[in-house]
Amino acid sequence: MNRRLAALANAHGVSTWYEDWRHRRVEVAPETVVGVLGLLGVDATSPTAIADALAAARAVDRNALPETVVLTHGRSRALPGPGVLTLEDGGRRPVDGELPANLPLGWHRLACADREVTVVVVPRRLPVPPRAWGWMLQLYALTSERSWGMGDLGDLAEFTEWAGANGAGLVLLNPLHAVGPAHPVATSPYSPASRRFVNPLYLRVSDTAAYRAADPATRAVVDALRPDRGP
Known part of the structure; x- marks a missing residue:
């Protein structure tokens, strides 16, 4: 080149x-x-x-500020002029032409040279994560006597409790995100439409607040919707 x-x-x-x-x-x-x-x-x-x-x-001024300044903890950085740094915890610190090397880790805001930019202070080195073993499973396949034809969040809670008690450090799951709330509803659990919400199909109906607050007659109607598990 x-x-x-x-x-x-x-x-x-x-x-x-x-x-x-x-x-x-x-x-x-x-x-x-x-x-x-x-x-x-x-x-x-x-x-x-x-x-x-x-x-x-x-x-261009070598000290000109980008939209985000990434600063390694323990190092300083020259600035185009004095300013005020608002720390992640809300504290304010004046800076005079340089970001000091003793800033705490975190996301801060810097007002300098008629601009306001983000300052991210990162550690010099990340700690080595602890070694652990765990389970990989598809929640919809984790059925129990209480689930309605497919594994639900109640099954997941019981499984993780059991796995933790037996030394597991993690559980790897299939996507649990919500699918598109319109017909035709996607049949695949690998077609999430939103990362903000969980797929309601994984709810354990009997654990919801609405079910618990319902009168016996309403509960009976809901219970009748449960798929027949057969003999």
């Missing part, structure tokens, strides 16, 4: 290579880099355009 094009891409945060699944370095095609830069509003379609864009990028 042309050295100037690579420098221009680097100035705008565009990768010019990546590591594939075999840990081999793969160079990105120059036309792809030019196309991505174009989407960012940077003309790199000719040597002259590349030179002009590179000169403009180098003229």
Whole structure:
């Protein structure tokens, strides 16, 4: 790849290579880099355009703030001027031309140079997670005497309690997200339409507040809807 094009891409945060699944370095095609830069509003379609864009990028203040500043804990960062940092816990701290190295971990807000940006302070190294074993299961297949033809959240609660008591550290499940609330209803549990809600098919009817508050006659009507488990 042309050295100037690579420098221009680097100035705008565009990768010019990546590591594939075999840990081999793969160079990105120059036309792809030019196309991505174009989407960012940077003309790199000719040597002259590349030179002009590179000169403009180098003229930008090195301390200019991006929308999100990621700062490793224990390190500082120069700023274009003084400002006020609002910490994640609500505390406020004045900063004079530099983000200090002793900021607490978390998501903070910085008001500086007539802008307000997010400051994320991250740890130098993540702790090694504890080793654990567990179960992988499809909830709809985890049936019991109390479920209505398919596994439900009540079955899941009983299973996780049993698994934890026997030393398991995790339970891996199929998606439990809600499907589209319109006909025809998707028959596959792998077609979630929302990550905000759980699929109501996994509710244990007898554990819901509405069922418990219902009068005996209403409960009898609901109970009659339960699929026949057969002999």
